[in-house]
């Protein structure tokens with residue numbers, strides 16, 4: 001029998017429950033891998049520890065990420081099942097706000113069917129061209145064995161900046177070896193992806209993408225190329241990760 005749940009905005013953890021529901025619905029529709037549900041649970045745990053809100057170090061990372069995306073020659077946004085289920089609409093908006101960017105599908109738990117469903121989902125939200133789906137254009141990233149080794153010769157392969165939210169560590173390291181600048185979103189500040197990216201935003205992707213869009217809009221209007229360069233030079237990823245861990249460690253049991 002079909003399960004029915006009612007989510008009320010008044011529930012103290014409404015947004016978290018809503019995200020869960022999106023993941024479960026995405027899984028039932030075939031967009032999300034079963035392992036994606038586990039990955040989400042791990043993310044939830046870290047999110048709880050930062051108070052389910054955007055911490056200061058994440059705001060600095062969003063600012064540096066928006067400057068990096070704006071200065072990029074060709075930025076590519078890499079998407080997977082979880083990103084699609086949680087924020088397909090916002091990713092399409094982010095792509096439009098950048099003008100010179102592209103979106104590429106890159107699945108860890110690859111199936112042809114999931115790739116098709118995800119690309120159709122993005123098309124529904126107005127994306128005209130999606131990279132990573134035409135086998136003729138796929139090239140292999142050197143020294144990488146997972147399904148993620150295939151990238152599009154006209155997408156990630158050509159990009160100078162790659163935005164890889166909710167990524168696995170191996171590919172981030174491989175992309176760095178290819179001299180790409182890597183930006184990620186990862187609630188786990190200790191993951192290999194978080195540690196090896198140039199810019200790690202330790203926050204929930206559902207909060208990050210809208211802030212990135214706003215930040216890009218702001219910088220387009222108010223910041224010069226030099227301002228953006230200074231902003232990037234002043235950003236220290238390791239410092240941001242340490243600050244995120246400090247916030248997590250500082251959680252106290254409330255004393256009655």
Ligand code: PTJ
Pocket residue numbers: 032033035036037039040041042043044046080081082086106107108109110166167168169185186187188191203204205206
């Ligand atoms: O759709 P596919 O086949 O490409 O698979 C996607 C997943 C996410 C299953 C795959 O990339 C995977 O297994 O990822 P990992 O190695 O579990 O890493 C995902 C990271 O994202 C973990 O460190 C989680 O803590 C983090 N994470 C999970 N949900 C969120 C998140 N970070 C930010 N926002 C979230 N909502």
